Amino acid sequence: MKEINSSEFDSDVLQSGKVILDFYSTECPPCEALASKFEDLSRLYGNDIKFLKIYRQQNRDLSEKLGVKSSPTLLFFDNGKETGERLTGGIKRSDIIKNLDLMLSTERVKEIKSHIKHSISEYDVIILGAGPGGLTAGLYLCQSKINTVLIDIALPGGQVSTTHEVSNYPGFIEPQAGYLLSHNMSEQTKLCGTVYKVAVDITKVDLEKKEVVIDEYETVKARKIVIATGTTPNLTGASGEKELKGKGISYCATCDAKYFDNKEVVVIGGGNSAVEESDFISRFASKVTIVHQLDKFTANKKAQEKIFSNPKINVIFNSEPRTFSKEGGKMITEIENLETKEQRKLVSDGVFIFIGMKPNIKLFRDKLLLDQWGYIKADENMQTSISDIYAVGDVTSKKYRQITTAVADGTIAAMAIAKELN
Ligand SMILES: Cc1cc2nc3c(=O)[nH]c(=O)nc-3n(C[C@H](O)[C@H](O)[C@H](O)COP(=O)(O)OP(=O)(O)OC[C@H]3O[C@@H](n4cnc5c(N)ncnc54)[C@H](O)[C@@H]3O)c2cc1C
Numbered sequence: 001m002k003e004i005n006s007s008e009f010d011s012d013v014l015q016s017g018k019v020i021l022d023f024y025s026t027e028c029p030p031c032e033a034l035a036s037k038f039e040d041l042s043r044l045y046g047n048d049i050k051f052l053k054i055y056r057q058q059n060r061d062l063s064e065k066l067g068v069k070s071s072p073t074l075l076f077f078d079n080g081k082e083t084g085e086r087l088t089g090g091i092k093r094s095d096i097i098k099n100l101d102l103m104l105s106t107e108r109v110k111e112i113k114s115h116i117k118h119s120i121s122e123y124d125v126i127i128l129g130a131g132p133g134g135l136t137a138g139l140y141l142c143q144s145k146i147n148t149v150l151i152d153i154a155l156p157g158g159q160v161s162t163t164h165e166v167s168n169y170p171g172f173i174e175p176q177a178g179y180l181l182s183h184n185m186s187e188q189t190k191l192c193g194t195v196y197k198v199a200v201d202i203t204k205v206d207l208e209k210k211e212v213v214i215d216e217y218e219t220v221k222a223r224k225i226v227i228a229t230g231t232t233p234n235l236t237g238a239s240g241e242k243e244l245k246g247k248g249i250s251y252c253a254t255c256d257a258k259y260f261d262n263k264e265v266v267v268i269g270g271g272n273s274a275v276e277e278s279d280f281i282s283r284f285a286s287k288v289t290i291v292h293q294l295d296k297f298t299a300n301k302k303a304q305e306k307i308f309s310n311p312k313i314n315v316i317f318n319s320e321p322r323t324f325s326k327e328g329g330k331m332i333t334e335i336e337n338l339e340t341k342e343q344r345k346l347v348s349d350g351v352f353i354f355i356g357m358k359p360n361i362k363l364f365r366d367k368l369l370l371d372q373w374g375y376i377k378a379d380e381n382m383q384t385s386i387s388d389i390y391a392v393g394d395v396t397s398k399k400y401r402q403i404t405t406a407v408a409d410g411t412i413a414a415m416a417i418a419k420e421l422n
Contacts, residue, residue: 001042001051006062009054014080018049018103020096023056023063025071029186030090030155033198034072037093044112045100078103090155090199093215119218123149123195124421126212126222128205129360130198131158132403133393134228135185136410137417142192144418149195149220151212156190156198157182158230159394160403162246163255169403178246181403205363207389223421226413227376227384227391229360231401236268236353238334240324248331249324249351253277254402256352260285263349266333267291268321274354275299275307281352282312289346290315291335324351359395371397382413390417 004012013019022038024031042051056063056071066075074091076084076099084099101109125141127134130152141148150156160166163178172181190196197214204213205225212220233251235241241249250256257280265285267278270292276299282288290307295317297304307313316335322343323334333346359375361368369377369385375397382390390413393406 001039001046001053003053003055005054006059009062012050012052013077016050016077017079019077020045020049020051020100021075021077022051022053023059023068023071023073023075024053025056028071029183030199031072033155033196034074034091037091037096041093041096041100044115045104048104048108048112049100074099076100076103092199092201094201116217121149121218121220123147123220123222125149125224125226125417126151126210126220127226127228128152128202128212129158129228129230129393129395130156130186130196131228131230131393131406132160132182132185133230133395133406133410134158134226135182135189136407137226137228137390137392137414138189138194138410139185139192140411140414141418142189142194144414144422146418146421149197149222150189151200151202151214151220152196152198153202154199156186156196158406160185163252164246164250165259166255166403167258168255202363207364207367207386210388224388224390224417226382226410226417227361227364227389227395228393228406228410230394230406231357231359233353234356234358236321236355238321238323241321241353244324244326244331244351248326249353251353251357253280253352253354256350257281257284260350262286264347265289266331266346266348266351267354268333268351269354270294270297270299271354271356272299272303273356275303277352277354278313279303279306279310282310285349286312288313289348291319291321291333291346292317293320293338294318357394361395373397378409380412381416382409383416 070088074087087095124147127138127150130150138148138150160178161182165175166178166181167175200214203216210222210225261284263285264287265281267290275297278288278290318338319335321333322336325332331348331351336343376391376395378384378391378396382392384391392409392413394401
């Protein structure tokens with residue numbers, strides 16, 4: 001592995017054979033998360049592919065020339081030509097391997113893979129999920145001198161990191177940018193000494209043995225596990241939704257309705273959440289248009305009556321969104337009537353989507369006691385139906401899912417665990 005600067009780019013990259021180049025920055029948590037994976041892979045692939053690092057802040061001209069806009073960014077070159085994908089953000093080991101393998105022959109890849117050693121590490125507690133619930137559990141456990149590892153399939157922060165602004169987390173007079181609040185939570189827990197294994201692939205979770213296999217090659221064992229994997233909002237599938245999440249599209253009225261004072265809003269959905277939240281949003285917005293795919297709501301009668309008597313709310317039945325886009329600060333929702341197939345555009349200031357959330361429990365759903373909607377049941381100590389397995393935050397069966405309630409769960413689980421382990 002070698003550090004280069006712009007002046008060496010031509011000789012070390014363009015006039016060279018196979019190269020992987022890491023544009024990194026300092027004070028960059030995703031760069032830190034990548035560093036150990038990059039070093040580890042350089043030991044495996046280093047005889048065939050040159051592993052180079054370049055400090056982006058000091059090589060701005062080259063970064064701009066190559067169109068590298070964020071750190072870290074990984075570029076792959078073969079005989080002077082860029083190849084493979086550009087990887088940025090929370091880069092997974094498996095994605096790097098996929099691109100490295102494409103540069104080599106099948107036989108060589110097989111040989112390299114035969115050298116991968118399976119490692120085992122042991123901790124007192126594994127926390128799965130580094131959102132507010134997991135980070136708080138990690139902080140309390142660490143401060144109780146309990147050897148803890150936080151494992152996340154993405155970068156730390158959870159849903160808060162993609163939230164535009166948070167104005168209901170106590171202790172801050174001004175609204176906080178979501179990414180900043182989650183960054184501070186994560187840094188506080190990391191500074192205490194909790195080990196982070198983030199942007200990894202989790203290939204297996206054995207709750208009985210309390211073992212988690214990450215990136216296929218590493219088994220992490222512990223005496224207790226805290227599940228803090230949160231939820232994922234169901235997506236409509238319409239194009240533009242992922243790109244505009246947090247930039248015009250929201251999944252949380254409690255969090256974001258207040259930003260739509262006297263503005264116009266489109267709501268997608270027709271169950272209890274959509275109907276009740278539309279009523280709530282109408283306290284702020286001047287107009288709410290609900291788009292629902294069926295010819296009637298599935299929400300309870302009382303909630304429906306409120307909607308139909310609310311002059312600010314109008315309803316479009318039998319319709320689904322097809323595309324979301326932004327034009328001059330306005331949200332454009334293109335909807336299709338499912339009966340006539342006629343398409344039309346709704347112009348608004350923001351879109352709320354309430355078509356359900358799903359708990360992230362794929363890896364352990366068959367083992368734990370769940371409620372009827374698939375959320376994990378936990379007792380007052382956040383202990384689940386399996387001994388030594390705890391669950392905190394949005395993934396648990398509860399009525400209100402907010403940062404404060406996830407943080408509270410994390411605190412309770414950590415204190416209960418600390419009491420047992422100490
Ligand atoms: C758009 C939006 C805006 C919001 N705004 C606010 C607000 O203003 N105020 C407020 O109080 N609440 C808000 N909320 C709700 C709040 O974000 C959640 O209640 C809170 O983040 C829950 O924390 P958590 O730790 O339980 O889960 P999450 O924040 O969801 O974090 C779960 C973590 O687990 C990881 N993960 C998932 N699957 C796995 C796996 N198999 N293994 C390991 N890790 C995994 C995820 O990558 C993630 O990092 C908002 C929610 C949304 C969607």
